[in-house]
Amino acid sequence: MRNFARRLIGQEAGDTKSYGAQIPAAFRGCEKLRLHLATFMGNAGFRTVLARALALSAREVPWLRVVRIKTDGPLERLDEFEAQLDRNDFTEGGEVLLAHLLGLLVAFIGASLTLRLVRDVWPKVPLDDLDFGEGNRG
Amino acid sequence: MKTEAIMKKQSRPTKPASPKKVRNQPAKVTIRKLPTGVRGLDEILGGGVPELSFNIIAGTPGCGKTTLAHQIVFANATPRKPALYFTVLGEPAIKMLRYQQQYSFFDQSKLGQAIRFFNLSDVVTEQDLNAVLEEIIRQVKASNPGIVVVDSFRTVVRKAAAGASEGDMQMFIQRLAQFLTSWEATTFLVGEYVPEEMRDNPVFTVADGLFWLSQVTERNSVGRKLQVFKLRGQASVPGLHTFRIDDDGLQAFSRSLGMNSKDMNGLRGRRRLSTGIPELDQMMNGGLIEGDSLLVAGPSGTGKSALATHFIAEGLRRGEAAIVALFEERPQGYVDRAASLGMHLKTPQQKGKLEVLYLRPLDLSVDEITHEILEAIRQVGAKRLVIDSLVGFEMALAPGFREDFRESLYRMIVALTGAGVTILTTVEVEDNFTSLQYSHYTVSFLTDDIIRLRSVEIDGQLRKVIAVIKMRGGNHSKDIREYVITDKGVVVIHPRSTDYERLITGIPTRTGPRPPQADEAAPEPKATK
Numbered sequence: 001m002r003n004f005a006r007r008l009i010g011q012e013a014g015d016t017k018s019y020g021a022q023i024p025a026a027f028r029g030c031e032k033l034r035l036h037l038a039t040f041m042g043n044a045g046f047r048t049v050l051a052r053a054l055a056l057s058a059r060e061v062p063w064l065r066v067v068r069i070k071t072d073g074p075l076e077r078l079d080e081f082e083a084q085l086d087r088n089d090f091t092e093g094g095e096v097l098l099a100h101l102l103g104l105l106v107a108f109i110g111a112s113l114t115l116r117l118v119r120d121v122w123p124k125v126p127l128d129d130l131d132f133g134e135g136n137r138g
Numbered sequence: 139m140k141t142e143a144i145m146k147k148q149s150r151p152t153k154p155a156s157p158k159k160v161r162n163q164p165a166k167v168t169i170r171k172l173p174t175g176v177r178g179l180d181e182i183l184g185g186g187v188p189e190l191s192f193n194i195i196a197g198t199p200g201c202g203k204t205t206l207a208h209q210i211v212f213a214n215a216t217p218r219k220p221a222l223y224f225t226v227l228g229e230p231a232i233k234m235l236r237y238q239q240q241y242s243f244f245d246q247s248k249l250g251q252a253i254r255f256f257n258l259s260d261v262v263t264e265q266d267l268n269a270v271l272e273e274i275i276r277q278v279k280a281s282n283p284g285i286v287v288v289d290s291f292r293t294v295v296r297k298a299a300a301g302a303s304e305g306d307m308q309m310f311i312q313r314l315a316q317f318l319t320s321w322e323a324t325t326f327l328v329g330e331y332v333p334e335e336m337r338d339n340p341v342f343t344v345a346d347g348l349f350w351l352s353q354v355t356e357r358n359s360v361g362r363k364l365q366v367f368k369l370r371g372q373a374s375v376p377g378l379h380t381f382r383i384d385d386d387g388l389q390a391f392s393r394s395l396g397m398n399s400k401d402m403n404g405l406r407g408r409r410r411l412s413t414g415i416p417e418l419d420q421m422m423n424g425g426l427i428e429g430d431s432l433l434v435a436g437p438s439g440t441g442k443s444a445l446a447t448h449f450i451a452e453g454l455r456r457g458e459a460a461i462v463a464l465f466e467e468r469p470q471g472y473v474d475r476a477a478s479l480g481m482h483l484k485t486p487q488q489k490g491k492l493e494v495l496y497l498r499p500l501d502l503s504v505d506e507i508t509h510e511i512l513e514a515i516r517q518v519g520a521k522r523l524v525i526d527s528l529v530g531f532e533m534a535l536a537p538g539f540r541e542d543f544r545e546s547l548y549r550m551i552v553a554l555t556g557a558g559v560t561i562l563t564t565v566e567v568e569d570n571f572t573s574l575q576y577s578h579y580t581v582s583f584l585t586d587d588i589i590r591l592r593s594v595e596i597d598g599q600l601r602k603v604i605a606v607i608k609m610r611g612g613n614h615s616k617d618i619r620e621y622v623i624t625d626k627g628v629v630v631i632h633p634r635s636t637d638y639e640r641l642i643t644g645i646p647t648r649t650g651p652r653p654p655q656a657d658e659a660a661p662e663p664k665a666t667k
Contacts, residue, residue: 039255039256042257043259044263109232109235
């Protein structure tokens, strides 16, 4: 799942023109997924899944413990964290969070449907070689 | 002769068309019917859901409303005419996708382009009815959908209408219905309603179609039923229809299954079908009349199933495909037992000439069983059908369906004979010694012919006798004949005995001379294979 997240973040790093360019690239994936998923899950629905992903991620990346989610779903104060933290730590946080978010989606709706949703957001990212083996959520 | 007829037809003066009539007959609008994607439901609805109609799918929690809505959506949505599925508070959308994708109709490739989910929870929670309506309008205009579902509409109304007057609510529903129809959408509002609400809730007045799903728990079984309370513009089949939910989603079984005149190709010729027991054929004046329904009644151990197997084996020998619907034993056991009586059913079974159905007991409806049998009849082109037995059949039904057993059985027999098969049904009756029952169900009126098997005490033995009680299509033997069951099957062994009277009581009285009684082996050794 980390590879999956890394690939999406890599796509975002090279994209400075589309939606959310002001959001740090490491976390832009979560935001783009939010916009897409909130359409059918509702903001509150997305927020609860993201909160769970954040809780799981914070076990691996301690600084994520202080990150808060706004009522409508986006993450708060990311630019501040980006300024304070080491670049690699910050990027790792984004990667781990996105990986857990995708992992939760796979757990809830399956790999096939998750990939379908991801393709809606990142139609150009090659995803066919991804392996979603059991227990590969983190 | 033919030419003459044509000449006559041509020379007949043509009736002048009434100018008034021509002027006043503009073409009626053709209402296209959308398939529901639910097996059996289109037939109940009179062809499908009328396009552009405004419908309600109502019922208690867990009765299959969302699944029905999904089936309709997946059956109709295309990228050009997508379906817009509004979810509201209630089942979270992510869980809905989790569960619904388990059904075979769930086609992932349709998600996004052809089927679009939109969550209304935020608007419903934070704003009023007007805002909900505006959001629906905005999304419908953006997607231009052919189908719109609001699931659950009741939640929308409950939450958003808090503080709204009855007038506001009526106006909201009116505007919603008007807008969605004008935008050429067929709409389904899904809601957890109870029948008592139908009287006062304005949404039921506005709706063109009202589909009510319910599930009734009786003892340990659950029966699911569907009723089309109203459907403007076309004739649906009235009454409660049973339905089942399995891996393919809902499957409905119409009360009038197989009873439509177009489906009826029943045989009412005078051809006689051999039962496979020559002496019994003679007693029946040449055999069973094709297209008849024959009831074979008798107590346990008298050979009802064996007789029924003769009927099937004889048909197969003559090239007539057959169905055996079993309720009491497994197909393998049945086939093995037939072989022990000298009738080999494996080969015709493998060749597709014989279908042995084992109908899953305990929670079936008669309509479901009828559907299974009709399907099998169509598949193998069956001419003969055995239902073994009525007692097992009744046991296989959910308790709620047993109450209507006689009525349901009537519908089933009509549907099955209408499908062109000749039916032999067995029924177990308890022998008593004062009367001769034909069945416990008072269903003999359903059958054209009745054969009664009976155990009698003769010369210190429990023997078996057979009699033809009734043949609606003609005369029959009045003899009571003794028979045995050997490894050759049922064999009628003696001519009518005049040495006894009151045979039908089971304890006859000897009136003739007593012949010498030799010690002999039992006249009906059990088959050993």
